[in-house]
Amino acid sequence: MTKQQELIPHLFRTEYRKIVAVLCRHFGFDHIETAEDIAGDTFLAASETWGLNGVPPNPTAWLYHVAKNKAKNYVQRHAIFEHKIMPELRSTAPVSYQAELDLSPQNINDSQLQMMFAICHPALAPEAQIGLALRILCGFGIEEIADAFLTSKETINKRLYRAKEKLRQEKIKIELPDVPEIDDRLEAVLTTIYLLFNEGYYSISHNKTLRKELCLEAMRLCYMLVETKATNKPQVNALLSLMCFQASRFEARQNESGEHILYQDQDTSLWDADLIRRGEYFLNCSASGDKISKYHLEAAIAYWHTQKEDTQEKWENILQYYNQLLQLEYSPIAALNRTYALSKVNSKEEAIIEAEKLKLTDNHFYFTLLGELYTGIDNEKAKLNFQEALSLAKTQTDKQAIQKKIAGL
């Protein structure tokens, strides 16, 4: 009985998204709720039937069989409704009458990839994309999504409802984009995957297992792109490499009580050597073509961070990659990290001059950096900067980290 209790959630996580993706592609986004209902009903039927009659020999095949029948029944009922009651609907919402639902591995894979491109359509707000990705591409429950975003189930339901409406309004098709536009669309997909990863990596939700799963899901989606010829591009490998390197520190960057541990204070024996090796592998795979993406640069920086020794070479490389990253795309955090690297390569004094030019006075990391740089040079100024940072910090973990710095002066 316990085995079965674990089996259904497990299958739900791996199979729900496949069934939904295939059903959506079969029916189109006009019937996305139907696709979710059919997939949900299939699992409901499994929990009832398997509880009474025991688990079938091949549970996945059983699920697919039931999903196929439910889809067929739906089409038949829907056909009667449409023919007899609302014939005018047919012209506006054509239902595919293809009899059998194709749940072959090939079609499952194609459907999921196409869904990925559809959900990461630039017409949708990033928040909506991540919500839909978690629900439809990753098979997360509404409660889990709410937990990850630290919000209520109602908010998530509303957000998903609006996102689905938008998919219909924009008439977004479930298909792979044509070759000329695949790079542009791929960029949007990668952005969403990276946001999903960061949602897990930097989330302040206390549910550590859930946060790690978000990261792993983002990596799984990226891996699907790497496995597909049309989307196995250098920048995709670079993003996967970056996520492997980041995830390698997942266990080391938090203590038992959920407190954040700064990079320089981490127990390096907790770094995941296997993920680091995979990161290196995908970084090598990304080294082709003539374009350098921000993911290449971020992965290269992350690679140097996996080097435990604090060498001149390490920080020189990190500084140069940040210089290049900032030329591609400005971000306050990259500007601050670049200045930190500069202090490691040249001197704290030079970095202070550069840091004060940044003028990011609404950012608590800016004052934390200044506090860090002034430490040992002018501790009074260091303290003033840390205090300023403390007054701007929003989360408890950030405040704790800053208080520790002040105490350590």
Added chain:
Amino acid sequence: MKEFLFVFRTDYQAIPKDSPEEMQAMTQKWQDWIGGIAAQNKLVETGKRLSFDGKVVRPNGVITDGPYTEIKESMGGYMFIKVESIEEAVELAQGCPILTVGGNVEIREIDVM
């Protein structure tokens, strides 16, 4: 915010041909300077590097090889920045590594018409 063009000029012929290590060090100086401007979110775009070869076309079918046969300082590169004033642009240009090899930076405001 105003946009400005930086034009880098120097007598490229006169620059001593450095060892690869020295050239690498020079590249890093340029990168550190540009990175510093980008970190302040004042970079619009780095221009492409210009090759030393070129031709100049003049009236009456006169074509000469390369601009540096007649002027000592030739244009080696350019970039666009965004700052509040020309004074700020001047301040940024002070850090340009070209000044250390006898070159100069010409600053021109971009006319927004």
